[in-house]
Amino acid sequence: MKKSLDNPTILSPDDAGLYIANISRRAFIKNFALTGFVLAAGFPSLSGADETAAPSEKGKYGADAMPHGWVDNPLVFVAIAEDGTVTIVCHRSEMGQGVRTSLPMVVADELEANWLHVRVEQATGDESRYGNQDTDGSRSMRHFFMPMRRVGAAARSMLESAAAAQWQVPVQEVRAELHQVLHPATGRTLGYGQLAKVAAKLPVPDRETLRLKKPAEFRYISKGRLGIYDGQDIVTGQAQYGIDTRLDDMLYAVVARPPVFGGKVLSYDAKDALKLPGVVKVVELPSSPLPAGFNPLGGIAVIARNTWAAIQGRKALKIEWNNGPHGTYDSLMYKAELEAAARKPGKVVRNEGDVDAALQGAVKRLEAEYYAPHLAQAPMEPPAATARIVKGKCEIWTCTQAPQASRDSVAKWLKLPEDDVTVHVTLLGGGFGRKSIPDYVIEAALLSQAMNGKPVKLTWTREDDLHHSYFHTVSVERLEAGLDAQGKPVAWLHRTVAPTISSTFGPDSKHQMPIELGMGVINAPFAIANLRIENPEAEAHTRIGWFRSVSNIPHAFAIQSFVAELAATAGRDPKDFLLELIGPPQRIDPSTLGDSWNYGESPEAYPLDTGRLRRVIETVARETGWGRTLPKGGGLGLAAHYSFVTYVAVVVEVAVNGDGELSIPRIDVAVDCGPQVNPERIRSQIEGACIMGISLATLGEISFKEGAVVQDNFHAYQLTRMDDAPREIRVHLLPATEFDAPLGGVGEPGVPPIAPALCNAIFAATGQRIRQLPIRDQLRKA
Amino acid sequence: MITLNINGKPRQIDLPTDTPLLWALRDYLGLTGTKFGCGMALCGACTVHLDGEPARACVTPISAAVGKKIVTIEAIGQDATGQKVQDAWLTLSVPQCGYCQSGQIMAATALLKQNPKPSDADIDKAMSGNICRCGTYPRIRAAIKQAAGSTERKS
Ligand code: FES
Ligand code: FES
Numbered sequence: 001m002k003k004s005l006d007n008p009t010i011l012s013p014d015d016a017g018l019y020i021a022n023i024s025r026r027a028f029i030k031n032f033a034l035t036g037f038v039l040a041a042g043f044p045s046l047s048g049a050d051e052t053a054a055p056s057e058k059g060k061y062g063a064d065a066m067p068h069g070w071v072d073n074p075l076v077f078v079a080i081a082e083d084g085t086v087t088i089v090c091h092r093s094e095m096g097q098g099v100r101t102s103l104p105m106v107v108a109d110e111l112e113a114n115w116l117h118v119r120v121e122q123a124t125g126d127e128s129r130y131g132n133q134d135t136d137g138s139r140s141m142r143h144f145f146m147p148m149r150r151v152g153a154a155a156r157s158m159l160e161s162a163a164a165a166q167w168q169v170p171v172q173e174v175r176a177e178l179h180q181v182l183h184p185a186t187g188r189t190l191g192y193g194q195l196a197k198v199a200a201k202l203p204v205p206d207r208e209t210l211r212l213k214k215p216a217e218f219r220y221i222s223k224g225r226l227g228i229y230d231g232q233d234i235v236t237g238q239a240q241y242g243i244d245t246r247l248d249d250m251l252y253a254v255v256a257r258p259p260v261f262g263g264k265v266l267s268y269d270a271k272d273a274l275k276l277p278g279v280v281k282v283v284e285l286p287s288s289p290l291p292a293g294f295n296p297l298g299g300i301a302v303i304a305r306n307t308w309a310a311i312q313g314r315k316a317l318k319i320e321w322n323n324g325p326h327g328t329y330d331s332l333m334y335k336a337e338l339e340a341a342a343r344k345p346g347k348v349v350r351n352e353g354d355v356d357a358a359l360q361g362a363v364k365r366l367e368a369e370y371y372a373p374h375l376a377q378a379p380m381e382p383p384a385a386t387a388r389i390v391k392g393k394c395e396i397w398t399c400t401q402a403p404q405a406s407r408d409s410v411a412k413w414l415k416l417p418e419d420d421v422t423v424h425v426t427l428l429g430g431g432f433g434r435k436s437i438p439d440y441v442i443e444a445a446l447l448s449q450a451m452n453g454k455p456v457k458l459t460w461t462r463e464d465d466l467h468h469s470y471f472h473t474v475s476v477e478r479l480e481a482g483l484d485a486q487g488k489p490v491a492w493l494h495r496t497v498a499p500t501i502s503s504t505f506g507p508d509s510k511h512q513m514p515i516e517l518g519m520g521v522i523n524a525p526f527a528i529a530n531l532r533i534e535n536p537e538a539e540a541h542t543r544i545g546w547f548r549s550v551s552n553i554p555h556a557f558a559i560q561s562f563v564a565e566l567a568a569t570a571g572r573d574p575k576d577f578l579l580e581l582i583g584p585p586q587r588i589d590p591s592t593l594g595d596s597w598n599y600g601e602s603p604e605a606y607p608l609d610t611g612r613l614r615r616v617i618e619t620v621a622r623e624t625g626w627g628r629t630l631p632k633g634g635g636l637g638l639a640a641h642y643s644f645v646t647y648v649a650v651v652v653e654v655a656v657n658g659d660g661e662l663s664i665p666r667i668d669v670a671v672d673c674g675p676q677v678n679p680e681r682i683r684s685q686i687e688g689a690c691i692m693g694i695s696l697a698t699l700g701e702i703s704f705k706e707g708a709v710v711q712d713n714f715h716a717y718q719l720t721r722m723d724d725a726p727r728e729i730r731v732h733l734l735p736a737t738e739f740d741a742p743l744g745g746v747g748e749p750g751v752p753p754i755a756p757a758l759c760n761a762i763f764a765a766t767g768q769r770i771r772q773l774p775i776r777d778q779l780r781k782a
Numbered sequence: 783m784i785t786l787n788i789n790g791k792p793r794q795i796d797l798p799t800d801t802p803l804l805w806a807l808r809d810y811l812g813l814t815g816t817k818f819g820c821g822m823a824l825c826g827a828c829t830v831h832l833d834g835e836p837a838r839a840c841v842t843p844i845s846a847a848v849g850k851k852i853v854t855i856e857a858i859g860q861d862a863t864g865q866k867v868q869d870a871w872l873t874l875s876v877p878q879c880g881y882c883q884s885g886q887i888m889a890a891t892a893l894l895k896q897n898p899k900p901s902d903a904d905i906d907k908a909m910s911g912n913i914c915r916c917g918t919y920p921r922i923r924a925a926i927k928q929a930a931g932s933t934e935r936k937s
Contacts, residue, residue: 228877231871235871306801307808307809311821379915380819380879429879725919
């Protein structure tokens with residue numbers, strides 16, 4: 001840990017001079033959740049900005065291919081007040097990844113704004129105005145770095161033009177620098193606040209004419225020197241999350257939902273609940289027909305004067321449920337079903353050479369099955385939303401990763417035009433994919449409607465969150481390989497079986513979608529002549545959704561564990577074996593691996609570069625001192641994985657004592673995510689990914705019995721705590737070759753290689769091979 | 783009607799006496815800095831100080847807080863140790879989503895007030911009741927040590 005904190009890109013006490021805290025907007029934030037921000041004067045045309053959302057079409061990539069694309073109009077994203085305060089709009093949701101710092105920082109840098117005089121305003125859900133707002137897929141910076149640079153550069157150019165006009169000098173003679181425009185020849189200066197009014201009336205310069213900064217000119221980008229924008233509010237308890245919304249006359253609600261997915265209320269009795277102090281009303285919410293989509297589950301809502309009264313009221317309800325078709329879902333039985341499916345041929349999704357013949361001819365063969373259970377995202381802030389309907393207009397305050405989908409869904413359910421629904425986005429107390437789905441937002445809107453538009457805050461308790469998530473899938477991965485006399489793999493057969501996310505949105509979906517297969521299974525970049533990948537059917541019995549890094553988790557766990565098992569079978573060093581399997585550096589067109597998706601990115605700009613994959617492995621091995629001697633019970637495990645167009649390799653060091661107790665003294669992780677816009681937040685994301693990876697590998701499991709989730713709260717759904725967390729995490733960021741190289745994702749790609757690296761380390765330490773997650777007490781000596 | 787001493791001021795609360803302090807703070811008084819994470823004393827998000835001791839507000843009925851000095855995240859910066867902890871949290875950029883951090887800061891402040899030079903084991907013991915789903919533990923540990931260092935320098 002010492003080392004990672006000593007790194008110059010981390011804010012450390014000794015370079016306090018580097019720490020730039022932004023406190024200028026403190027006065028504004030107070031009523032954030034109540035009224036949103038009122039825009040400061042300046043740039044008066046802001047609200048009438050012409051919209052330049054890029055069209056999204058097939059055959060386009062990156063942000064161009066997302067719904068509503070991107071917008072780079074400075075009048076949409078920047079306002080400058082006469083006192084010089086620069087307001088920058090952040091249109092992506094902040095959930096801990098630092099986007100409310102990093103995206104505005106990009107604008108501020110190109111704008112030559114002084115960060116101390118920048119305030120950030122959170123956009124409401126409005127993609128036709130701001131471009132795509134779905135904060136998921138590790139793509140906020142990847143998709144909006146360039147548009148936000150252009151926003152800043154265009155605004156800077158307008159300020160320079162305004163100053164040049166005022167001084168009646170050619171614009172080439174002036175330049176913007178740190179919140180003012182200078183005329184070096186005469187020493188004159190004009191502050192941004194003085195120029196704002198005039199600048200706002202000038203035409204927005206053409207995209208093609210903008211002068212973007214050279215990397216050497218960056219003030220904030222790539223430096224990692226800014227404190228997080230909301231830091232001061234967070235440490236003083238002032239930060240506003242979805243669950244913190246307060247409106248006048250607000251009521252508080254919780255909902256009793258069908259314990260089994262697809263279940264319905266048969267009958268209920270609310271008499272006792274209504275007698276409790278503080279309980280105001282009990283309302284039935286209709287259940288929705290399957291497939292689930294974003295629809296709420298239905299159930300019985302208790303509306304009260306405070307959250308506690310609502311929770312007490314819910315306890316007093318007597319409800320009879322019809323469990324519906326999924327009432328027998330049982331995780332133990334389902335695991336056996338998945339295993340049976342994995343042992344039979346399934347739909348072939350990639351096929352090269354002749355695997356069967358090569359297996360026949362192999363000198364050694366190895367088979368292994370890996371199991372990874374359902375997981376719940378369990379953000380520390382459970383889902384919450386507040387709704388109010390006034391004169392047919394609905395306003396929502398919520399912690400959502402999907403502001404536009406929330407808006408669309410509420411409009412649909414309340415039968416209102418989209419323009420009459422406003423979704424204010426609060427801070428998110430974690431998201432991890434759960435808050436990409438607005439079921440809870442719709443619930444809040446329906447409850448306000450049931451109360452004649454009165455403001456209602458819906459809170460999900462932890463039990464609600466664990467019982468009714470859109471769960472991470474559950475999977476069996478079966479691998480089989482053959483080695484030749486030299487121990488070189490000559491055949492590779494992988495069967496991946498898991499219920500698919502598409503089952504949540506369409507009936508009878510039993511095969512993984514291209515985006516799921518593209519998460520590390522179909523595009524395994526291995527130099528093996530005979531290779532076949534199959535995807536047998538799996539039926540879903542619950543709502544399958546997105547969990548940070550999604551299908552990469554089971555795929556990386558199985559593949560990177562299996563490679564280490566093969567290395568052991570061949571009697572080889574796991575690192576050398578992995579590097580040989582990857583083969584020489586080459587830039588592979590993902591479509592040649594059967595991956596038509598490639599995280600939505602262009603195959604030319606984003607080939608699968610095995611040179612970069614090799615480099616993260618070599619880096620992490622060097623930094624950790626691969627092969628170093630460890631105390632008794634110690635072991636090092638390596639895993640590498642490419643996801644979200646970023647390359648990550650990890651070495652986990654474990655110590656397993658005589659009782660089989662596991663501890664993790666150190667993790668080294670090497671990351672090549674292309675150019676690093678905010679290295680400080682990249683490091684924090686990778687540190688967090690390490691801990692989430694350890695948590696899911698050692699403890700994480702959601703299981704079902706009689707159709708319902710077994711785990712109620714954190715005693716049963718355990719998460720890694722301080723005492724079991726890795727003691728030291730060293731993040732090694734690989735420098736990008738050039739700053740114009742395409743950006744990779746950051747939020748998710750750290751997670752997938754952790755579990756296999758951990759299990760490989762346990763094998764190195766003990767000789768015990770873990771093939772079933774979570775590890776829990778599998779290492780314990782009885 | 784119950785009167786509680788919250789952040790140095792008497793506050794009147796008209797709620798049933800078994801109502802947990804958490805909901806009295808959040809819903810009745812509007813002190814939303816104290817967070818809900820589990821409701822069962824499992825996560826530490828709701829940590830406040832009762833007479834200087836860390837307590838889980840989600841399982842503390844308001845009746846049990848009568849006569850005690852209650853301090854929440856909103857006022858912990860008025861305490862010298864609390865302020866050092868907040869400063870350390872900012873200089874090391876500890877928070878990710880930030881949601882757990884009220885509870886973490888309250889737990890860390892209570893630790894440092896009782897034990898100005900905690901060892902790693904002391905930190906584990908004092909902080910393991912507080913879950914951080916974002917995984918900020920290494921920075922929390924570093925920030926506690928930094929705050930401990932600055933406590934020492936200044937006293
Ligand atoms: S909310 Fe009180 S400990 Fe979790
Ligand atoms: S910072 Fe997000 S839960 Fe701790």
